Amino acid sequence: MIQEPPWNFIRRTVSATNPEGEAVVGPPIHPDWMVIFQHPKGEDDRLRVMTYVNKRLAAMRPAFRTDLADHRDILVLMLWGEDNTPLHYINVYSDQTSTAINWLCDNVERLPQLQCMAGKFNCHSSVWDPRHEGNNHVAMSLIDAASDLGVEVSVQPVRTPTHFPHVRRLEPSVSDLMFLPQDRLVGLTHEVRADWIGPSDHAPLCVTLPIRATEVASERLAMPKGSEEESSFLQALLTYIKSMDISNIDTRDALEDRIAGLARACNDAWNSNAKTVKVNTRSKAWWNADCATAMRQYRQSRSPADYGALRRATKAAKRQFFDERIETIATKNKRPWDLMNWTKQRNLPTYEAIRYNEAPCNTMDDLWQALHTTYKAASDRPVKVEVLEEVEQEPPREWVDFSTAELREELAKCSNTSAPGPDHLTCHGDAWQLIAGDYPLSKMSPLPRLCAALGHSHAQMQRKAALWILGAFRTSPEFHPCAISSMAPSLQKRVKSSVMDAEANASVVNEPMNPLHKEATPGQRVSDLFGAQITYDLDIPRDKEALADRRNHLDKKERQANSTITP
Numbered sequence: 001m002i003q004e005p006p007w008n009f010i011r012r013t014v015s016a017t018n019p020e021g022e023a024v025v026g027p028p029i030h031p032d033w034m035v036i037f038q039h040p041k042g043e044d045d046r047l048r049v050m051t052y053v054n055k056r057l058a059a060m061r062p063a064f065r066t067d068l069a070d071h072r073d074i075l076v077l078m079l080w081g082e083d084n085t086p087l088h089y090i091n092v093y094s095d096q097t098s099t100a101i102n103w104l105c106d107n108v109e110r111l112p113q114l115q116c117m118a119g120k121f122n123c124h125s126s127v128w129d130p131r132h133e134g135n136n137h138v139a140m141s142l143i144d145a146a147s148d149l150g151v152e153v154s155v156q157p158v159r160t161p162t163h164f165p166h167v168r169r170l171e172p173s174v175s176d177l178m179f180l181p182q183d184r185l186v187g188l189t190h191e192v193r194a195d196w197i198g199p200s201d202h203a204p205l206c207v208t209l210p211i212r213a214t215e216v217a218s219e220r221l222a223m224p225k226g227s228e229e230e231s232s233f234l235q236a237l238l239t240y241i242k243s244m245d246i247s248n249i250d251t252r253d254a255l256e257d258r259i260a261g262l263a264r265a266c267n268d269a270w271n272s273n274a275k276t277v278k279v280n281t282r283s284k285a286w287w288n289a290d291c292a293t294a295m296r297q298y299r300q301s302r303s304p305a306d307y308g309a310l311r312r313a314t315k316a317a318k319r320q321f322f323d324e325r326i327e328t329i330a331t332k333n334k335r336p337w338d339l340m341n342w343t344k345q346r347n348l349p350t351y352e353a354i355r356y357n358e359a360p361c362n363t364m365d366d367l368w369q370a371l372h373t374t375y376k377a378a379s380d381r382p383v384k385v386e387v388l389e390e391v392e393q394e395p396p397r398e399w400v401d402f403s404t405a406e407l408r409e410e411l412a413k414c415s416n417t418s419a420p421g422p423d424h425l426t427c428h429g430d431a432w433q434l435i436a437g438d439y440p441l442s443k444m445s446p447l448p449r450l451c452a453a454l455g456h457s458h459a460q461m462q463r464k465a466a467l468w469i470l471g472a473f474r475t476s477p478e479f480h481p482c483a484i485s486s487m488a489p490s491l492q493k494r495v496k497s498s499v500m501d502a503e504a505n506a507s508v509v510n511e512p513m514n515p516l517h518k519e520a521t522p523g524q525r526v527s528d529l530f531g532a533q534i535t536y537d538l539d540i541p542r543d544k545e546a547l548a549d550r551r552n553h554l555d556k557k558e559r560q561a562n563s564t565i566t567p
Contacts, residue, residue, distance in 0.1 A: 001075075001091040003120040003202075005037070005050040036064050038072060048093040049075045049119065060087075067360045068111060073100040076111075078362075082212045088112050092119030098138050105145045113150040116209060117179040118190075120202065128155050129174040151179035154207070160192045162203050178205050185210070221274035224288075229273045236269040286321035287314075 005027050012021030027050055029035055037050040049072075053062045057079065065076040065088070075091040090111075094100035101123060104111075124132045125139035146152060154177075161172030178190040190207040197203045223229050240262070249255050277283075294313040298306040329336055354361045356370035 001089075001118050002050045002052070003048065003091070003093040005047055007040075007047050034058070034062065036062065036075065036077060038066070038070075038075065045072070048073045049091045051075055051077050051089075051091050053077070063362060065360070065362075067362075069103075069107070071100070071103055074103060085212070086112065087115045087211065089115055090117040090119075092117060092121060094119070094121045094123065096122055098123065101138055101142050101145075105141045108145045108148045111149055114179070115151075115181060115211070116207070117146060117149070117151055118177065118205060120175060121177050122175050123177075124173065124175070128153055128177060130159050146179045147182075149179075150182055152182050154178045154180045154190045156189065156192065160194075162192055162205065164194075164197065164201050164203065166201050176202055176205055178207060180207065180209070219276050219278050221270070222277045223270070223274045229275055233269050233273040236273065237266060240265040240269075286318050288317045288320075291317050 007025060007027060010024045010026055013024050015022040027035055027037060027047070030052075032055055033052045034055055035050060035052055037047060040047055060079040060081065063078040063080075065078050068076045069090075073093045073095070077089045077091070079087045079089075081087045088111075092100050092104070100119075101121065121142065123136065123139050123142060125136045126132045126134075127139065127143065143153060159174070162174050162176035164172045180188065180190070188207075190205050192203050193206055194203045223233060244258065244262070246258060249258060290313045291310070294306070294310040298310045354367065354370065356366070356373075359366075361367045361370050
């Protein structure tokens with residue numbers, strides 16, 4: 001726990017307005033420590049308290065409890081102990097006017113029981129400094145407030161100053177305090193390390209606080225993509241889906257029973273096929289079974305040959321992993337900008353709680369309630385079915401069947417790399433290929449079949465037509481579609497409106513089109529196949545009336561050309 005921490009210039013970064021770069025300022029950081037502090041609200045807002053937590057305690061889920069104390073001079077840190085028991089620590093800086101002490105005394109009822117409270121209090125009393133004479137009512141109020149929080153001031157057997165002023169005429173004093181649990185072990189007190197004072201004028205206070213044994217989870221269940229475990233999981237899930245009886249689903253309870261059974265089967269398949277992996281900060285995404293086998297062999301023999309085999313295995317694993325990543329970025333999702341740091345999703349700091357309705361979600365129940373309420377806001381609200389009476393009743397239509405091959409093709413287009421939706425399934429293509437391989441289509445409801453058969457197939461035909469027509473006007477190597485007006489302004493008024501409409505709607509009828517697609521390559525486009533029949537109208541009138549007459553003339557020429565085409 002640090003009081004009055006440094007907040008200095010670190011370096012300069014790229015700026016769009018300042019040629020010298022924007023100044024980056026902040027606190028000292030270290031890769032092994034996470035730093036917790038309240039961000040300054042302005043240039044004149046100086047940071048007063050800061051807490052460092054070693055990353056070895058990350059499994060205890062450190063939390064910055066701003067809901068308990070949202071104050072510049074007070075920082076409440078919470079760790080989760082055994083059986084999800086919260087452990088609270090408070091870092092305090094109190095100025096000469098006792099701002100933080102007064103806040104603690106006024107808000108003691110909203111604070112939980114503490115494990116430790118420490119900081120720079122700037123408060124003198126004979127209770128912890130025998131050389132101080134007289135009574136201090138602020139100190140007595142602080143002692144009473146600490147007692148209500150389950151802690152008491154830790155006093156050294158022999159007076160040990162904590163503040164050593166640089167001005168020699170001032171005497172050392174005790175202004176840094178530490179409050180420890182009232183039920184602590186006998187003789188447990190803090191230690192003043194004057195030998196660690198450094199350039200500061202305050203000596204650090206150290207203490208070792210015993211807590212109940214807490215099991216830090218270092219293992220978890222995982223299922224690598226493309227592994228044997230994943231194949232077994234999908235096969236078990238497929239077996240259950242094939243055995244499902246959906247012939248008598250005529251009530252809501254029956255539907256919920258089938259869904260609950262599917263959820264249990266999925267959970268059982270996961271628990272029986274997932275493998276246990278160790279969690280550490282040195283885990284690599286490219287590490288595979290061959291690397292693990294080579295590592296075990298080298299640890300047993302310690303021979304140069306096995307070390308060379310380990311290096312070759314890791315090199316091959318890296319090459320395979322990054323080749324797959326490049327292939328995914330280049331041909332599947334086609335989003336190279338996802339590799340840029342400034343376009344990636346900003347991760348919430350692990351010590352900051354997710355807030356919902358202006359309140360932090362500190363428990364799993366709070367998180368679930370926030371998630372459920374956000375995406376199911378109307379689940380418990382009554383529905384007015386009277387509005388359906390105004391809708392004209394249409395006669396029922398027959399469902400159009402489709403083959404398993406068509407289902408495979410449509411499921412292969414589904415992706416979990418974009419926003420979730422009815423056309424973006426959350427399972428990757430291999431799983432759906434396996435499930436749809438020989439699964440009886442009679443077990444699928446008619447509505448999804450109709451959506452998969454008509455919606456995607458119709459959009460695919462529109463995509464093919466747009467590629468064939470618009471390929472002649474695509475000169476940009478970019479993947480996303482560009483309007484004709486921006487690519488070739490001089491040709492804007494020479495192209496029929498149907499082509500313009502196709503260009504404008506091409507990006508919404510289906511996925512973005514690749515200008516280098518085989519159907520848009522030279523030799524296969526409209527301009528190549530019917531180059532002799534294409535004529536651009538170079539005499540474009542300026543006024544609207546003449547332009548309308550010219551358009552009618554062109555429409556007449558088009559009708560004449562269509563009448564001469566032999567089918």
